[in-house]
Amino acid sequence: MNSTPKGQHPTSSQARALAELNDRSREIFRQIVDSYLTTGEPVGSRNLSRLIPMTLSPASVRNVMADLEQAGLIYAPHTSAGRLPTELGLRFFVDAMMEIGDLSQEDRSRIEAQVRAGGGQSLESVLADASQLLSGLSRGAGVVLTTKQNTQLKHIEFVRLDPARALVVLVSEDGSVENRLLDLPAGLPPSALVEAANFLNHRIRGRTLGDVKGEIAARRAEMERELDVLTARLVEAGIATNAGSGESRQLIVRGQANLLEDFRAAEDLERIRQLFEALETQTDVIELLTRAEGAEGVRIFIGSENKLFSLSGSSMIAAPFRDGTQKIVGVLGVIGPTRLNYARIVPMVDYTAKVVSRLLESGR
Known part of the structure; x- marks a missing residue:
């Protein structure tokens, strides 16, 4: 909304003014908000005097509007004689006056x-x-945010790209595939990629990456007995690349x-x-x-x-x-x-x- 005052938390004087709004002021304010939500257009005192369920002259309505403006609930866009709710006014309406209907x-x-x-x-x-x-x-616009960490996994594979990097390929039960680059420990033999993948594939099917990460952390000693130090580091790095990172957040907008x-x-x-x-x-x-x-x-x-x-x-x-x-x-x-x-x-x-x-x- 243009020219709307910033800062959505009422000052102490504004809070008192909001608490002291009488029925007449609340009804006029409600009509201003309802008109804005319906049309997006400012509404003036003459129209308001016809809309409200009480007998008030346009002059009386203007006096009430002046009080509402002083309280920071409404404002005049440009040179219009009509008024629109401020963002503070919308917040007050949503928190204190809005009647939420039930779905049909x-x-x-x-x-x-x-x-x-x-x-x-x-x-x-x-x-x-x-x-x-x-x-x-x-x-x-419809928006959904979730995390791919909650997706149940089916298979993981490490694909070496060069001596220092590998691609982690995660296949989920739903068929989706996620690829991540991984820096490899120095001196890691090619067989370690296969060993790390086999170790994880015995544990990940039908489980989330977060679950697997928690189990690996809890059974670190057991893992280190089964695998050499470099391969164990590869296992931890492979699941850390995806679990808990910002990149695992998935945003859907329609x-x-x-x-x-x-x-x-x-x-x-x-x-x-x-x-x-x-x-x-x-x-x-x-x-x-x-x-x-x-x-x-x-x-x-x-x-x-x-x-x-x-x-x-x-x-x-x-x-x-x-x-x-x-x-x-x-x-x-x-x-x-x-x-x-x-x-x-x-x-x-x-x-x-x-x-x-x-x-x-x-x-x-």
């Missing part, structure tokens, strides 16, 4: 059907379908084109270009979604509350999902303009995360 049975059935339709496919396919589903339901429909002006197109660049580089998106992983339920990030959306004026609604051990293994959500339909999308994201969790719990 039609939406629930659609989410269940589309997510479960991929139940026999790979985990990546299921999550890609969930991302596409959220994009279609919200008309925003429906970026939907965002263009809500950013039509030239300056808006520049802002959406910046958001697209952030989605392309992924780093900031992954960092933000990682923060949402620690939440018990749905998290809402609005505009400049975070670095990713500080320039593009966007928001994200996200919720974590779990595997059969109730461990959080990823997060999914929706990115869109700050005038997202929060009341509708929050339960949608929450329910989709629960469906994905149930699917993972049942082993698909």
